[in-house]
Amino acid sequence: xxxxxxxxxxxxxxxxxxxxxxxxxxxxxxxxxxxxxxxxxxxxxxxxxxxxxxxxxxxxxxxxxxxxxxxxxxxxxxxxxxxxxxxxxxxxxxxxxxxxxxxxxxx
Amino acid sequence: xxxxxxxxxxxxxxxxxxxxxxxxxxxxxxxxxxxxxxxxxxxxxxxxxxxxxxxxxxxxxxxxxxxxxxxxxxxxxxxxxxxxxxxxxxxxxxxxxxxxxxxxxxxxxxxxxxxxxxxxx
Numbered sequence: 001x002x003x004x005x006x007x008x009x010x011x012x013x014x015x016x017x018x019x020x021x022x023x024x025x026x027x028x029x030x031x032x033x034x035x036x037x038x039x040x041x042x043x044x045x046x047x048x049x050x051x052x053x054x055x056x057x058x059x060x061x062x063x064x065x066x067x068x069x070x071x072x073x074x075x076x077x078x079x080x081x082x083x084x085x086x087x088x089x090x091x092x093x094x095x096x097x098x099x100x101x102x103x104x105x106x107x
Numbered sequence: 108x109x110x111x112x113x114x115x116x117x118x119x120x121x122x123x124x125x126x127x128x129x130x131x132x133x134x135x136x137x138x139x140x141x142x143x144x145x146x147x148x149x150x151x152x153x154x155x156x157x158x159x160x161x162x163x164x165x166x167x168x169x170x171x172x173x174x175x176x177x178x179x180x181x182x183x184x185x186x187x188x189x190x191x192x193x194x195x196x197x198x199x200x201x202x203x204x205x206x207x208x209x210x211x212x213x214x215x216x217x218x219x220x221x222x223x224x225x226x227x228x
Contacts, residue, residue, distance in 0.1 A: 032213070034215070087151065089154075095168040096157070
């Protein structure tokens with residue numbers, strides 16, 4: 001099974017800051033990586049797919065990138081509505097596996 | 108508008124069974140793989156099952172293989188999850204999710220609101 005190691009597990013960030021979350025894949029997943037945002041008591045929402053593609057309606061301050069086996073989600077100029085938990089998902093092969101999540105809070 | 112509405116959750120005793128349903132609307136259900144994903148209280152997301160467009164192929168992680176069965180009725184635009192031999196560790200919110208196509212292939216691009224399942228005596 002492919003393991004997705006996500007970091008950090010939690011962080012407090014100030015409004016307007018730039019912030020990056022990373023998922024490291026234990027095997028090659030060839031950009032088959034998506035990112036999700038989850039608000040309290042809500043279902044997850046797709047933000048980025050295929051590592052770098054912004055989902056329709058997602059603000060352009062969100063972006064995805066890849067460096068080797070590390071996949072990153074970056075939020076430029078954090079806004080209050082960006083708080084929540086972020087998860088990565090590899091969909092290269094079954095079993096599909098999620099990262100452990102990153103809880104993003106405001107300072 | 109894409110909508111996925113789960114139902115059938117509740118409290119069930121260990122060892123018993125429960126069947127979840129998901130009613131889909133706003134898209135051509137038969138064109139999409141569908142999945143179930145669960146989230147234990149205060150925990151992360153865990154993929155539980157996927158079914159192909161026709162229902163001929165199903166996929167499960169080891170944690171539920173042999174106990175859970177995913178199925179679909181394309182005529183009714185409905186997805187199901189039959190859960191047998193339930194354990195306390197199956198306690199979670201269960202989400203129905205659409206897996207996308209083309210560039211979004213296998214991506215969970217739409218989610219339901221979730222159905223809560225509690226396994227306890």
